[in-house]
Amino acid sequence: AFSQLFPDEYQRDVRKYVNKAVSYVYPYVEITFHEYQVDSWFERSTAFSSIERYLSINSANRAKRLKASVVKDCESVVLSMDDNEEVTDEFDGIRIWWTSSKKIPQQRALFSYRGAEEEPRFYKLTCRKEHRDVITNVYLKHVLDEGKAIAVRTRQRKLYTNNKSENWRGNKKIWSHIVFAHPSTFDTLAMDPKKKTEILNDLMTFRKSKDYYKKVGKSWKRGYLLYGPPGTGKSSMIAAMANLLEYDIYDLELTSVKDNTDLRKLLIGTSSKSIIVIEDIDCSLDLTGQRKPKKKKEEVKEDKKDPLEKEAEDEEDKKKKGSEVTLSGLLNFIDGLWSACGSERLIVFTTNYLEKLDPALIRRGRMDKHIEMSYCCYETFKVLAKNYLDLESHELFETIGRMLGETKMTPADVAENLMPKSDEENGEICLNNLIKCLEDAKEEARLKALEDARINIAEKEAGEKVQENGEKVQESDARIATDDKLQVNDAKENGVFVAL
Numbered sequence: 001a002f003s004q005l006f007p008d009e010y011q012r013d014v015r016k017y018v019n020k021a022v023s024y025v026y027p028y029v030e031i032t033f034h035e036y037q038v039d040s041w042f043e044r045s046t047a048f049s050s051i052e053r054y055l056s057i058n059s060a061n062r063a064k065r066l067k068a069s070v071v072k073d074c075e076s077v078v079l080s081m082d083d084n085e086e087v088t089d090e091f092d093g094i095r096i097w098w099t100s101s102k103k104i105p106q107q108r109a110l111f112s113y114r115g116a117e118e119e120p121r122f123y124k125l126t127c128r129k130e131h132r133d134v135i136t137n138v139y140l141k142h143v144l145d146e147g148k149a150i151a152v153r154t155r156q157r158k159l160y161t162n163n164k165s166e167n168w169r170g171n172k173k174i175w176s177h178i179v180f181a182h183p184s185t186f187d188t189l190a191m192d193p194k195k196k197t198e199i200l201n202d203l204m205t206f207r208k209s210k211d212y213y214k215k216v217g218k219s220w221k222r223g224y225l226l227y228g229p230p231g232t233g234k235s236s237m238i239a240a241m242a243n244l245l246e247y248d249i250y251d252l253e254l255t256s257v258k259d260n261t262d263l264r265k266l267l268i269g270t271s272s273k274s275i276i277v278i279e280d281i282d283c284s285l286d287l288t289g290q291r292k293p294k295k296k297k298e299e300v301k302e303d304k305k306d307p308l309e310k311e312a313e314d315e316e317d318k319k320k321k322g323s324e325v326t327l328s329g330l331l332n333f334i335d336g337l338w339s340a341c342g343s344e345r346l347i348v349f350t351t352n353y354l355e356k357l358d359p360a361l362i363r364r365g366r367m368d369k370h371i372e373m374s375y376c377c378y379e380t381f382k383v384l385a386k387n388y389l390d391l392e393s394h395e396l397f398e399t400i401g402r403m404l405g406e407t408k409m410t411p412a413d414v415a416e417n418l419m420p421k422s423d424e425e426n427g428e429i430c431l432n433n434l435i436k437c438l439e440d441a442k443e444e445a446r447l448k449a450l451e452d453a454r455i456n457i458a459e460k461e462a463g464e465k466v467q468e469n470g471e472k473v474q475e476s477d478a479r480i481a482t483d484d485k486l487q488v489n490d491a492k493e494n495g496v497f498v499a500l
């Protein structure tokens with residue numbers, strides 16, 4: 001009837017005036033949020049997802065028909081209101097209506113990529129006209145922030161590892177992940193309580209310092225260097241950090257990164273709220289920034305080679321070496337470009353040998369906090385005893401404390417000894433096992449020290465000429481060692497070893 005009454009050219013104008021007239025008397029504002037934005041049919045709108053999460057918490061007990069969906073990669077169920085349901089929300093005494101609907105596509109082909117069964121949905125917010133400013137400026141931000149926070153709270157955390165650079169082509173992603181479920185926490189981590197509290201405080205302060213970092217003009221990142229012998233809890237500490245802050249972990253294997261460019265790509269591929277870990281940094285690359293000089297023998301050989309062969313060998317060398325990431329590339333990764341990409345990240349390096357690292361790498365600002373993980377002390381032992389045996393005190397504790405002061409043993413070894421090996425083993429038996437082991441370790445250390453001293457003296461003496469009546473040389477032990485050494489030398493010269 002409408003088109004009969006008015007000729008085509010007037011229809012648009014008439015519609016416009018009708019809409020205007022209606023909106024004049026219609027006391028509400030409506031805002032719609034579509035599941036898929038016009039320019040990206042594949043990527044779900046983040047605003048839509050946030051609203052969905054917000055409403056799932058704030059409406060779940062009010063809407064009567066709910067729709068359950070499993071979030072990809074996450075295995076958690078999100079309950080959202082079903083289509084054509086309406087819920088209300090209140091904000092600052094203002095009433096807001098939300099409805100969820102499906103859009104009937106005019107051009108089916110556009111959506112066929114996602115499967116025909118899923119029509120894109122949208123949420124419609126309705127509020128009174130006079131609240132328009134509050135709603136658009138304050139309420140919507142609140143909804144989106146809250147939705148994001150819910151996503152963080154309910155997400156499953158992930159452990160990422162980088163794929164080899166050569167395999168990036170095609171559909172392969174640069175990071176692969178699995179669900180991160182390491183049980184280590186700061187409660188189970190055994191170390192000096194004072195040091196532990198300090199680290200805890202440091203992390204908690206970091207987490208809430210977004211504005212502070214902005215104020216001082218620093219990017220919101222913090223570097224930790226964990227160093228100490230194997231088995232002292234460095235990796236456990238990283239897992240505990242991730243569990244405390246609820247961050248993801250990116251375990252960066254530098255040897256499978258081709259060069260600095262790829263390193264940067266990997267960095268850009270990390271998300272915020274994450275810990276980027278490089279374990280055993282001293283082993284991962286030649287941190288002096290120089291190539292090691294070639295051995296003489298190789299050089300001589302190379303002169304004789306024809307260029308083609310040489311090229312092939314260079315290529316092979318490259319493959320063997322794997323990575324061309326340099327120290328300066330790594331430093332850029334930490335502070336140069338590092339500052340420009342994303343925020344709220346921790347970067348953690350671990351090493352067994354602090355002294356091997358280039359000072360440039362570990363200066364403050366790059367590695368802000370150096371944490372030493374060291375051999376088991378009494379305090380560390382007490383935490384382990386509590387965790388492994390549920391013992392807070394015992395008459396044997398004192399002995400163990402004294403022995404730990406005399407002998408170096410890693411928390412990993414102590415923990416292993418404290419663990420009951422059968423149903424019959426109770427706390428006391430386990431503590432005695434530990435004492436026995438500590439005694440053995442002490443004896444072993446004593447013998448080793450003796451042996452070392454012997455070798456030392458023997459070498460010194462062999463260097464000089466053996467003095468017939470050297471008053472300096474202490475009695476028998478050293479003498480025997482020297483004799484042994486001489487015998488071995490003789491044997492070598494006589495070709496006995498060759499014959500063997």
Ligand SMILES: Nc1ncnc2c1ncn2[C@@H]1O[C@H](COP(=O)(O)OP(=O)(O)OP(=O)(O)O)[C@@H](O)[C@H]1O
Nearest residue numbers: 188189190229230231232233234235236411412415
């Ligand atoms: N400080 C500690 N507190 C609690 N458990 C510990 C501690 N140190 C070691 N352990 C135990 O020993 C095991 C090995 O520790 P972890 O892997 O953390 O050592 P690491 O310092 O990373 O060693 P590496 O230098 O060889 O990587 C852990 O699984 C944990 O059970």
Ligand SMILES: [Mg+2]
Nearest residue numbers: 234235236279
């Ligand atoms: Mg480790």
